[in-house]
Amino acid sequence: GEDVEQSLFLSVREGDSSVINCTYTDSSSTYLYWYKQEPGAGLQLLTYIFSNMDMKQDQRLTVLLNKKDKHLSLRIADTQTGDSAIYFCAESSGSSNTGKLIFGQGTTLQVKP
C-alpha cells in the first residue's frame, strides 16, 4: 500500500541549512507537499511540487524530487529559530480523486541558537 517515511529528528545550528528527507512508495503520486506544524497549532502548507518537476524554489525553501528513487527533500536555507517545528511530508495519490493525503510521521526540526 501507500507509505511515506521520514526521519524523526534533525538538529541544526541557526544560520546553517537544514535538509529534511522523505521517501514514498506510490508511483502514481501526482502532488507532494510539505507542511509545517508549530506547537499547539494547525498545519501550515509550506510548498508543494508536481510529480513532473525535479525542483521548486520559494525564497529560503528548495524542494528536490527524485521520482526514480521516490525521494523528496526540503532544504531550508539560513535556518532560524522560528523554523523549529515538525515538518510533514505528504503525498496525494493520482490513482484516486478522493483528496486523501498520505502523511509521513513528521520530522522534528530543532534549531539551536
Add this chain to the structure above:
Amino acid sequence: DTEVTQTPKHLVMGMTNKKSLKCEQHMGHRAMYWYKQKAKKPPELMFVYSYEKLSINESVPSRFSPECPNSSLLNLHLHALQPEDSALYLCASSQVTGPYEQYFGPGTRLTVT
C-alpha cells in the same frame, strides 16, 4: 486569503456531554475534511465532504457525526466520547477533492474527562 477558522480553540467535555466543533472557510472550496491528530503523530483522516455530500468516512465511530450545512461550513457533532478521543481535531479544505492543496485550520484541542 487561505484561512480556515475553527471554534472553539479548546474544549473539555465529559463522556455524557454533547458538543459540536465548527469549521469555516471563505475560499470557495468545495471539499472539506476532518482530521484527528494525536500528539507527535501525523493527522489521520476522518471524513471528506465533496460539494456538501459525505464522500469518505474512514470507519469513524458513530459517536462522531459530521455535518456540512453549506459550502462554507463544516461541523463535527460529538456525543458519548471516550477519553481516548482526546486529541487535536483539524479541519481542512481544498478547491475540490483530488490532488489539490489542502489548507488547514488551527484545530480544536479536545479533552474528554
